[in-house]
Amino acid sequence: MEALHDVSLDIGAGDFVAILGPSGCGKSTLLRLIAGLDQPDSGLLAWDPGHAPKPGDIGFVFQDATLLPWASAADNVFLPLRLRRTPLKQAMPEVHTALHRVGLKGFEAARPRQLSGGMRMRVSIARALVTRPRLLLMDEPFAALDEFTRHKLQEDLLSLWQDLRCTVVFVTHSIYEAAFLARRIVLMTPRPGRIDHELASPLQPGPEARLTPAYAALVAQVTHDMQRSLAA
Amino acid sequence: MKYAPGLFGLLALLVWEAAVWISDVPSYLVPGPVAIVAAFLADPGGLLLSLASTLVVTFAALLLAAALGVLLAVGIASSRLLAAAIQPWAVVLQVTPIVAIAPLIIVWVGNPFASLVVCATIVAFFPVFANTAAGLVSAPAELADLFRLYGGGRIATLWLLRLPAALPFFLAGLRISGGLALVGAVVAEFVAGSGGFASGLAYRILEAGYRLQVPRMFAALVLLSLAGIVINFGLEAFARSVMRRRGEG
Structure with missing residues (x-):
């Protein structure tokens, strides 16, 4: 077809x-x-x-938040960096910045099931932003x-788009x-x-x-x- | 509500004991609960030692089944060729009655302990294997896409996505396999017992049966049931604590 x-x-x-x-x-x-x-x-x-x-230049956000249910918000956002073998210490500031950008400061330790649908989507967007992508696909x-x-x-x-210019x-x-x-x-x-x-x-x-x-x-x-x- | 199972059990025991008393059935036909407890108290050491022997076989088999199950499940999840080659044989393993092949295994393996463990492992293997295999492919396709997008290789995807996603499936399978490992151990002991070397609870049941010590037979049987219940609830509690530790309890 x-x-x-x-x-x-x-x-x-x-x-x-x-x-x-x-x-x-x-x-x-x-x-x-x-x-x-x-x-x-x-x-x-x-x-x-x-x-x-290169990996990380493109961020992808799906219709579902598609988070790892067993991982905290911070660990979910850390995932793309982790797959690029970025050390945790180096990645953490990026993770916090990304979560902050989507308005989830203070929710680092929350599990997906503790978050509302909108907040889960925010985590998903933070995960897409954490690699500072040039192209965001949604x-x-x-x-x-x-x-x-x-x-x-x-x-x-x-406003994220206006700030980040991606x-x-x-x-x-x-x-x-x-x-x-x-x-x-x-x-x-x-x-x-x-x-x-x-x-x-x-x-x-x-x-x-x-x-x-x-x-x-x-x-x-x-x-x-x-x-x-x-x-x- | 909370006490319903306990009260019901107690009531059943009372009715049982009363029925035995009133009808005056000899205890070598139907022993009452009191006679069974008395038979246990007559030789608690011997019966508990046999229980320990059966439990050692059970847990060795459960560990082996879990390790083999996870290993093979990972194998078929990572290679289509391996999946096609193995899966039919895993089903053969599941549908083969262990009673039928236990004598062969005992002859082939030689070492009595090892042969009991092998028999119990065969019985316990399938649930943990099949569940883990299902769990390994349970993660949503979008998450697998995400791993691909960020250049996550097969090892990273297995370690960070597939195995964690399979954990609840594995634990559910482990619980079923736990009960089956005990059944497998007992069945193997029955077969091996007629060969005359093991000392597990099944052997005690056979032995007591030959000597018409029916209350002792029942005492061994009760110990087996209790062990099965403890294994089942123990594995359930284990699964819950693991999931809680992951924040999913």
Whole structure:
């Protein structure tokens, strides 16, 4: 079965790209290809010369927090560094910084089951940030959270992106989420998955954006485009 | 509620003793609880020594089964070829009645203690092996992907992901294997006992049976049941404390 067809996408350093589309349009596959978790049957994935990613250059956040249930929050965040054989002493400041960044200072020793869904996702994001990745790939990370938690995490992610200046590719099936977060919204349609077209966001990124007419207009625009693409 | 099992047991013992008294059955047919306790008190040293002998075989077999089970489970989890080669034979081991092959094992192994341990190990092996094998592949695929993304090799993935994920499965298997190791030890002793060398509880049961010392036979049987119960609850408590130590209790 062909999951993706004729997909061409150019992602610049510092971009925040949302890949938007219904279930089964291949957006997760696209993300896994970028991460190198799957290999394309044909086609090419190219990096800027001299910038081919090494382990740790790419952070990945899944829909579930996918934490080690037996390890504390700090140990979970330590994992990527541990796999790169970073000594514990050297890694601990990085681990604390990452946990601090996602607002989990003081929860270092907590086990995943002691944390709420939103906090588990924060640990997962800290784990992705701990290697200081240049590219952050996120696969519907907030889809399982309640709306209030989701809004808060979206706002925090946006300010993290502004602080860290890393590139984010964010897969979602929520038009509101894509409109609020992304600088570029890539619309995908299913069977086979392909890119229909792309929209640039005119929004000033920030928590207030959600209340602006520009945001409402963008949501309406994306909704309209999506309906038209899916009907075609 | 808490005392229900104890009270029920006591009541059953009272009814049993009363029934034996009223019907006046001879104790070589059905001994009452009092006669059984008396038979135990007549030779506590001999019976407890036999119990110790059976327990040594049981625990040696359980340790061996756990070590072999984990080793083979890791083997089939890391190599598809090994999995294809081993798995059918592990099932053969599970379905072969130990009574049928125990005489052969006793002849082949020679050393009585070792042959008892081998028999009990065969009986105890499968649950801990099958559970551990299932546990090793129980971690979500996304976590395995994550290890791959960060360049975690097979050893790191095994050590930091697969083995820890398998721990609760292993402990559940160990609990089943504990009871089976005791059963295996007793069955092997029965077979070996007829060959005339072991001194385990099963041998005492046979011996008492030949001499029509039925109360003593029951006393040995009760000791066996108690040992089984203690092993079961002991392993359960062990599993709980391990999981609690990991913060998952």
